[in-house]
Amino acid sequence: MLLTAYLAFIVLVALCVGLELTARRLTPQQPTPSAVGTNPAFRRFQTLFLRGYLLALWADWLQGPYLYKLYRHYSFLESQIAILYVVGLASCVLFAPVAGWLPQVLGRRQTCLIFCLAYSACCLTKLSRDYFVLIVGRVLGGLSTSLLSTAFEAWYVHRHVDTHDFPKEWIPSTFTKAASWNHGLAVAAGLVANMLAEWLHLGPVAPFLLAVPCLGACGWVVLTDWGLEEKEGDLVGDINKTPLLGPSSSAPLARVSAWARFWRSCQEGLRCLLSDRRVMLLGGVQALFESVLYIFVFLWTPVLDPHGPPLGIVFSCLMAASMAGSLLYRLATSSRYRLQPGHLLCFSMLLAFFSFFMLTFSTSPGQPRPRESLLAFLLLELASGLYFPTVSFLQGRVIPEEKRAGTLAWFRLPLHLLACLGLLALHGEVSGTGGGESGSGTRHMFGGCAVMMLAALLAVVSLFTLGRNDVDLRLEGPKGEGEM
Numbered sequence: 001m002l003l004t005a006y007l008a009f010i011v012l013v014a015l016c017v018g019l020e021l022t023a024r025r026l027t028p029q030q031p032t033p034s035a036v037g038t039n040p041a042f043r044r045f046q047t048l049f050l051r052g053y054l055l056a057l058w059a060d061w062l063q064g065p066y067l068y069k070l071y072r073h074y075s076f077l078e079s080q081i082a083i084l085y086v087v088g089l090a091s092c093v094l095f096a097p098v099a100g101w102l103p104q105v106l107g108r109r110q111t112c113l114i115f116c117l118a119y120s121a122c123c124l125t126k127l128s129r130d131y132f133v134l135i136v137g138r139v140l141g142g143l144s145t146s147l148l149s150t151a152f153e154a155w156y157v158h159r160h161v162d163t164h165d166f167p168k169e170w171i172p173s174t175f176t177k178a179a180s181w182n183h184g185l186a187v188a189a190g191l192v193a194n195m196l197a198e199w200l201h202l203g204p205v206a207p208f209l210l211a212v213p214c215l216g217a218c219g220w221v222v223l224t225d226w227g228l229e230e231k232e233g234d235l236v237g238d239i240n241k242t243p244l245l246g247p248s249s250s251a252p253l254a255r256v257s258a259w260a261r262f263w264r265s266c267q268e269g270l271r272c273l274l275s276d277r278r279v280m281l282l283g284g285v286q287a288l289f290e291s292v293l294y295i296f297v298f299l300w301t302p303v304l305d306p307h308g309p310p311l312g313i314v315f316s317c318l319m320a321a322s323m324a325g326s327l328l329y330r331l332a333t334s335s336r337y338r339l340q341p342g343h344l345l346c347f348s349m350l351l352a353f354f355s356f357f358m359l360t361f362s363t364s365p366g367q368p369r370p371r372e373s374l375l376a377f378l379l380l381e382l383a384s385g386l387y388f389p390t391v392s393f394l395q396g397r398v399i400p401e402e403k404r405a406g407t408l409a410w411f412r413l414p415l416h417l418l419a420c421l422g423l424l425a426l427h428g429e430v431s432g433t434g435g436g437e438s439g440s441g442t443r444h445m446f447g448g449c450a451v452m453m454l455a456a457l458l459a460v461v462s463l464f465t466l467g468r469n470d471v472d473l474r475l476e477g478p479k480g481e482g483e484m
Contacts, residue, residue: 001309001370008374009313012320013187019327026334042166046174048225049156050181052112055218056148057182059119059211061189065315066197066204068301073204074129078302082423084138085298089423091142093416096409099146108155109226115151116219119144123208123215155226163230183326186319194312207312269406278398278470281463282391283411285345288456289352289387291418292449293380298423299442300377303363307370314374321378325385333475340474342464344390349457351383356450363443397473422448 071081103111118140125137156174160166189207196206273279304314325348332339355376362372399407422445464473 001307004371005309005313008317012317016320016323019324023327023330026336048229052218052221053152053178054181055214058185059214061186062193062207062211065190065193065312066207069311070126070204084134086420086423087135088138088142089416089420091139092146095143095146099150103151103154108158109222111151112155112222113219115144115147116215120212120215123211126205126208183323187316190312190316194310198310268403269410272403272407273410281459282394284459285456286411287414287418288452290415292452293384294419295422295449303373304370318381321381322385325382326389329386329389341390341393344386345460348383348386349453349460352380353450353453355380356446356453359446360443
């Protein structure tokens with residue numbers, strides 16, 4: 001498995017480089033105003049944002065390869081580790097409303113600082129072998145994950161539109177660049193984590209300790225550079241410096257107003273979800289597919305680790321496979337191939353189903369086949385790389401922009417619920433064996449995930465049967481490029 005992992009990494013990196021070069025040749029630049037590339041003020045602002053945001057993403061990715069391994073290193077059973085993962089998922093659900101509300105009350109930049117402090121505390125809890133302390137760490141991790149997905153974007157969009165008055169059409173260029181860097185950071189994080197944990201023999205806690213100074217650097221950028229940018233850029237009242245309802249308003253009243261706006265957004269999102277069958281089906285696909293990804297995140301380490309592969313290298317392979325899927329999406333939607341989102345979404349569901357079908361055989365108790373399991377995991381990540389840009393395109397077409405935040409919040413509720421139920425079911429099956437580990441429980445879980453992928457495929461077919469002549473569900477324009 002050691003040789004297999006390194007060989008897979010070399011092949012996947014070469015594949016990504018080849019796909020990137022092909023994509024640049026076949027897909028022209030996005031049709032954005034030429035001023036995006038020539039406006040020095042925008043470029044400075046974009047670089048300033050990416051400097052802090054990419055540090056936050058880097059610290060987040062460093063914690064991916066060795067989380068399960070760390071808990072096993074502390075001699076916890078698989079059932080106990082499953083509970084830790086469930087706590088993390090449940091905290092994501094509970095803190096999702098708070099993550100949308102805090103930037104409006106405390107200020108966007110201050111909320112980014114809270115993220116840095118909370119995530120640093122989460123990493124430091126990994127030094128403890130106490131189960132309760134690790135649970136607290138998972139709660140802090142859920143809060144931090146929720147803030148990472150909301151606070152940084154909220155700060156950027158507010159400064160971009162309300163302070164600098166840059167065109168809204170320029171916003172995607174920043175987040176497209178961030179997404180491109182994000183894939184590379186994920187691959188590099190696996191290599192660095194592997195170097196610390198295995199090559200330097202510092203143990204599975206080392207990547208978490210490295211994340212702390214990275215978060216400290218992110219906090220310093222947010223505190224100093226972003227703070228200076230606010231002082232120089234603000235000529236009118238800013239939510240980061242003035243109360244929401246004006247200087248004479250009380251802080252409690254501002255908090256109530258912010259919470260009322262968030263609650264109205266959720267109500268509008270629920271009405272959008274219930275009134276449009278396309279949105280309902282899309283939400284079902286997202287809940288089914290992304291919930292099995294959470295289960296996969298829990299299970300890939302216990303499936304492969306007993307066979308001795310370098311987990312950091314395996315993590316880099318998985319991230320490279322996901323990058324390859326994103327690059328395949330760019331090629332498939334290019335003017336040369338013109339594949340529609342429906343085709344790509346169906347293909348990603350089929351690929352995910354085939355992956356879990358493979359895993360039900362490669363994880364048979366007493367007859368494990370780790371190489372086939374690794375291949376299945378790579379195919380699943382390839383499917384996820386295709387899935388996310390496709391779903392992002394469809395969400396942008398069928399969900400009105402003003403209702404999107406609230407609607408996506410409702411999407412995430414069944415998503416996390418299904419993932420928690422799956423992990424709890426695995427915990428119950430393992431616990432029922434008298435406290436020992438159960439290979440059959442893992443195999444049954446993969447079988448259940450395969451069934452969920454069939455259900456997701458049926459939902460995709462229903463969605464595009466319903467909107468067979470719906471132009472919102474199709475790529476338009478002479479270039480045939482999908483929107484990210």
